[in-house]
Amino acid sequence: MVLIQTLPLPTPTPTLQATPLTPSAFAPFGAVLANPAPDTRPPSCQNSNSAGNGTADLLPPGAGAVVANQGTAIQYRALAPPLQDLYADAPSGQPSTPRTTMFVCAARQLLVSPPESSSSSAASNRSSASKSGGGLFFPVAVLERHPFTTQTFVPLGSSPSARYLVIVAPTLPSPPNPPVPVPVPATGKGAGPGLPDLQNLCAFVATGAQAVTYGAGTWHAPMAALGEHGSVIEFVVVQFANDVPLEDCQEVALDVGEGGKGAGVLVEVPRRVGESRL
Known part of the structure; x- marks a missing residue:
């Protein structure tokens, strides 16, 4: 993983609501994997004696x-589009191999309310949240992408009642002379070379019965498990990699102020979801 840039926060800093993860809502960023007919x-x-059992x-x-x-x-x-390996376009020429790993993700500590230093829109959101029974807030401080590969996260052994956040951003058009040129696939492959569009972040709440595939080059936050302190969600992760750090994973940090005191972009999570037992 290589930090390629620190981005200033938009003004006003966005605060967004996390909504239930659905295949159609997530389609611009990748694919949702779930049993299409659980019943x-x-x-x-x-029953072999029942009618219509052909x-x-x-x-x-x-x-x-x-x-x-x-x-x-x-x-x-x-069930979903095929996995992508675009490393043939990588400048290093280093070939990739398929990787299966595991991430054991601890439940994230959520903010009870946005910090006082956050933007006016966040403060307004905090006020409306308290009127509606309260919400919890997840601060987004980092986004990353894997330009040459899809990446699939499959929750392993979790109850369907488990919850985790999926936070993604569209990719902006690349400026004519990018300040930090980075390797990406050829035009028309992957999500493109641009930085994340912070004004149009999307946040979803996924269940333990849903897996996600991030499209190649999709900007996303690191996985954020929800639940009680000390609980975890185990994810099996499938992707390609060639062990060239700048080609495998590129990261941007959000400028949260001196000493990291700012909140970054805030994602509101319904309290009943954020505090649910996994």
Whole structure:
């Protein structure tokens, strides 16, 4: 991971609401992986004496559903777009390999309210949050991207009631003479060479029954697990990498003031979600 730039915070500093993660809302940034038909069971689970238990009747439409494992499973072959390996465009020429790793993520400490030094829009948001029963706030101070690879996070062994934040940003057009030129794939591949658009950050609350794939080059915050202090969510992570730091992961920091006293961009999380037991 290489820090390529520290960005000034927009004025006024955005405060945004985290909304439930859905495939359609997340589509500009990647893909959501979840069971498309959680109430549909494989043929072996069905009562053989019941009507309409033919294979065609059992399979939900779409997602490339087929019966597998001698009738004991349903396989979804078109659940999400294929993973991408764009390292053939990397300047170093260093080839990539597929990687499977694990991140054990502790629940983040959330702010009960925005700090007094935060922007007027954040203060207004704090006031409305208190009137509606209160919210909790996650400060975004860092965004990163993996320009040559998709990156998939799969919560492992978590209850469906578990929650985590997915925070992403669109990519701005690249200026004609970028102050810090960085390696990215050829035009038309990945999200492009620009910096993150801080004015249009999006925040989602994902459940333990949802995995996410960040598209190649998508700006995103590091994973933020929610829940009680001391709780964790374990993620299996699948991506490609070539061990050239500037090609594998590029990072921008948000300027939160001297001594890091500022809040950065704030994401409001409903209190019942932020404090829920994992």
